[in-house]
Amino acid sequence: MPKLTINGQTVDYSGDPGMPLLWYLRDEQGLKGAKFGCGAGLCGACTVHVNGEARRSCVTPMAALEGASVTTIEGLSDGETLHPVQEAWLAEDVAQCGYCQTGQIMAVAALLETNANPSDGDIDESLTNICRCGTYYRLRKAVHRAAELKSGRAS
């Protein structure tokens, strides 16, 4: 039976090991920030962090999470202090319908951990989340702004 942490809290999972993490988060933990868009790892709306890496929770079965540390959008900010990616999203006013945006933010937050200053080419290559509303222009600007904010904060 997998034991894992979600946003720092330890949980014991004893249900169907084949159930995707997304449904555990949304329907059993009440963490609804991760969204369902395709259920097949194709859109990224369900992106969370597993051990610090971006992971599509709709295709991540619970069985694969023994000992894992999961962070969702609800655990990304430090209390009322938003994560630099969230700040950048507000500053650039990225969201339209907003449905894809938690997944986008989680994907970008993970990207900035391994690539502190992604180029446009890096963004094109590494960000594969779908935004049906077409917020890509502002989203790209927000990634650059987040990189600046984050390095500014760190220094």
Added chain:
Amino acid sequence: MNAPVIHNRRDILRYAAAGGALVIAAPIASRVRAQRDGSPFPTPWFEGPVGGFVAINPDETVTIAFPNPEMGQGVDTSLPMLLAEELEVDFDRVSTVQMPLEIMRGEDGEMTWKYAPQGSGGSYSIPGHYEGLRQAGALARTLLISAAAAQFGVPASELVAARGVVRHEASGKKASYGELAAAAASIEPPAEAPALKPQSEFRLIGTPQKMKNARAIVTGEATFGIDAEKPGMLYAVMSRCPYFDGTAKSVDDSAARKVSGVVDIVKIEGPGPTGPYDVQAEGYAVVATSLWAAMKGRRALQIEWNTGPYAEESSGSFKRQCAELLEGTGQIVRDDGDFDAAFANAAETYEATYWQPYVSHAPLEPQNCLADVTEDGVEIIAPTQMPSGASRIVAAALGVDREKIKILPTRLGGGFGRRLSNDYVAEAALISKAVKAPVKLIWTRDDDLQHDFYRPSGMHQLKAGFDADGNLVAWTHRLASASKYYRRPNLPESDYWQAELYPDDFPSQFVNNVRLEYFSARSGAPRGSWRAPAHTANAFVVQSFLDEIAEGRGEDPLALRLRLLGEARELPYEQHGGPVFNPGRLAECLRVAAEKGGYGEKMPAGRGRGIAGHFTFGGYCAQVVDVETDDQGGLRVTKVVAAVDIGTVINPNGVAAQLESGVNDGLSTALRLAINIDGGRVTNANFDTYQLMKIADAPPVVETHIIDNGETPSGMGEMGLPPLAPALANAIFEATGKRIRSLPIADQLNS
């Protein structure tokens, strides 16, 4: 709101005091023009009283409800701006909330809006509420001023309201809205609606504002339909007949019923072969204690389907049917002068045929609905563009009085026209009734792609003739398509064309000999309104064809458009977006986009720059698209420069956002999107076979130039989309010499 509602003598205004808060719910007796044919809405939809409401709290915060559902188009900000402008409050102190569906039974016994029309579609939120919401704000301000006048013992005319405070200049007395709210709530409203500010005094309208509910979105707190919950709620997924108008032949649900957590299997009857859709397809709902259990139950269901009357239909057969239809004679829907003679006598003639596939809306949040049907009434929580349609469809499906149906529209994870239809709401209501519990129905992506109301597919043939002096003397547009105006009650097939060809569109009114001809094709694919409906197809073909003509004539494509459009003047426009089409405004957009986008500059090898412009639902938009191609058939749009004239602008930041959205939607659709039909069913099943664009293909630069000329405002949800595909195709021609006449572009540059 549980507060008492006091009706005043004229019953044009309702207001209620609740816990010291002033709550204004102010239907103003202003009527908006009825929509004409060609509108995506049934005619009565926009008629009736217009209003809105606001709550002023004792702590000086202000809550404004936006009547129309928010689906990304920014009405959670732009509509409250209208009210706040007249209310005279700092917009920073305003929070905004979605108004539930508020309808009531009118004197004639029919249901009518209680406060304001409440649907999102047709780029109509701003034009539809521009008067009414400002009047609601002015009324609230007037009552607050009256309360202050009584408190200070001075005439109301000596008082000024600004930034949430009423002041008396001479005595220096002042009181905040929060202090005045309770007293204002008990004041008899004026008999006449207060006068509105002139445009020159706007201080909020026209200023860029960020989306009000953005923080909730980036923290994951925003609640979409799919996030709604109720105690005791069950989950449902459905297995629907994948064949157009097919039915279930046999079902074995024994294995599904054994899946742990599965509570029941409920059959949903299909819509019948010809009538309007309530639900879209026959199917079985698997109801369970968790979504995962319901999904597993669905997998265990054994259903054999009858393939239905369209089993032979495929994308190829539909295309052949359209081509064959165009060989014959169709229904002439506009016929000015004598096209045949003018074309036969023309000095130069041009002809081209274009193709548009079916496409799907695919909002990122799949369809879903939480329905709770009890003896006492029905509660629906759902992402819907048309909450009143949800109320109607539930009433029809269950036979329940509409006054007993509560509809709570949530934020929508995208709409694009898909959620003008409430078929998923009807399904959820039927399932909840059957299992006697609140049920949350969730569609999966394959459900969504295979049970959409698709944008109609069709084949367009255009011909044009010029005289020896270079005047356009003959024009015809012949369209064979499967119209979205079908299966509508009381609408004969001879009216189907109205949804697909707009007879007053450019260039019909600019040529003496013009003929528009429609051929109604047969298809089982359900059709509906897809963002900027027929404008997407018609802008693509007309604006592409003009480029072909310019090329043939050796004329500059921009110059050709400008001389055909001519001077600014008011032409009649009978379809949605009228009653006036001013070609001068479109010409100005073309000129601005061309200038800002450097149209006409020489491009390096492999690159191209194209232009196109279109009039959509009252708004004018032109775009210049830069494309870069490689020798592997690849392409990248590197820049889009757009000029837009939608009259008076409410929120320029929102206008730019919608323009960017239209550009990306247009590009995504032009690049790869097509719904494929085989054996009478849709074969696309997820985003691997329906490839929505990702950031790697999105233009890194999108420039929006707003021409604000103070004209009556239009919306902005749709006009940013139609020019993109033809401007792109025209750019591709410059870059490669290849004409894109068939969408999507897919790998056409490869061959």
